[in-house]
Amino acid sequence: MNINVSDIRTYLVCPRILYFRGDDEWKDKADKFLKHTFLREISLEEALYEREWEDKSILNKLLLRSFSSVEGKIEDIYREEFERIDSSLFSSVKEEVKNELSEISEGIWCAVENSGGEVRALMEPEEIERRLYSDRLGLFGRVDKIISDREKDHIPSIIKTGRCPDFGVWKEDRIQLAAYVMLLEEEVGKTINRGVVEYFRFGKPILVEINRYDRRLVLDVRNKIKKIYRGNLPEREEKVFCKYCEYREECAVKRSLFSKFF
Numbered sequence: 023m024n025i026n027v028s029d030i031r032t033y034l035v036c037p038r039i040l041y042f043r044g045d046d047e048w049k050d051k052a053d054k055f056l057k058h059t060f061l062r063e064i065s066l067e068e069a070l071y072e073r074e075w076e077d078k079s080i081l082n083k084l085l086l087r088s089f090s091s092v093e094g095k096i097e098d099i100y101r102e103e104f105e106r107i108d109s110s111l112f113s114s115v116k117e118e119v120k121n122e123l124s125e126i127s128e129g130i131w132c133a134v135e136n137s138g139g140e141v142r143a144l145m146e147p148e149e150i151e152r153r154l155y156s157d158r159l160g161l162f163g164r165v166d167k168i169i170s171d172r173e174k175d176h177i178p179s180i181i182k183t184g185r186c187p188d189f190g191v192w193k194e195d196r197i198q199l200a201a202y203v204m205l206l207e208e209e210v211g212k213t214i215n216r217g218v219v220e221y222f223r224f225g226k227p228i229l230v231e232i233n234r235y236d237r238r239l240v241l242d243v244r245n246k247i248k249k250i251y252r253g254n255l256p257e258r259e260e261k262v263f264c265k266y267c268e269y270r271e272e273c274a275v276k277r278s279l280f281s282k283f284f
């Protein structure tokens with residue numbers, strides 16, 4: 023049984039989510055899915071990189087052009103998902119994303135001013151949505167981008183559209199990236215050791231060095247996920263976000279049933 027790299031991230035948020043989650047879980051969070059997908063597509067969009075980001079107004083225009091391009095094709099790309107998405111929800115999410123564009127532009131421009139051309143180089147894809155697979159590692163996944171770094175090496179990049187930490191990257195993002203690094207290394211046959219986590223809404227593509235600890239954790243989590251898929255319910259650990267979790271009722275019942283026998 024091979025494990026999807028995105029499940030590694032979910033495991034690190036909470037292992038029990040993997041136990042309760044169904045295949046269609048995005049349906050209950052269609053608004054979040056749609057917003058993430060829209061922003062992600064803008065970051066992948068060719069129009070965003072079709073000319074140099076010489077000043078803020080050019081960047082604004084390119085972002086708007088990318089938005090329009092994504093607007094025109096997103097339903098065709100995600101046809102199956104859109105069959106189950108209400109058109110009024112799509113309109114409101116589209117409006118929300120459009121209203122955020124100037125803030126996104128501000129974030130990216132601020133990063134460009136601070137670090138010159140590096141930001142653009144870390145965002146511009148050489149290839150998008152590359153499928154990676156390894157029976158030996160027992161992992162598979164589709165990485166958002168392959169980018170070319172300063173040494174002209176091809177490295178993986180993942181796009182995040184949620185909050186961005188003040189320093190570095192979230193642990194879940196780091197380990198997800200480590201799994202893609204390992205998969206890409208397996209495919210190209212050489213050590214890569216780095217990748218990018220791109221916090222798109224904040225204009226922050228962050229270059230991350232992957233170390234031994236990250237690699238060990240990927241393999242460890244992979245093994246634990248296999249156990250969950252064989253039906254083992256992980257121990258419940260109360261987390262700050264439990265009260266917002268969509269599985270909190272099932273999770274509480276399973277805990278009381280479990281504790282009755284032990």
Ligand code: SF4
Nearest residue numbers: 036038264267270273
């Ligand atoms: S309620 Fe808490 S422990 Fe249970 S699945 Fe949700 S986040 Fe995990």
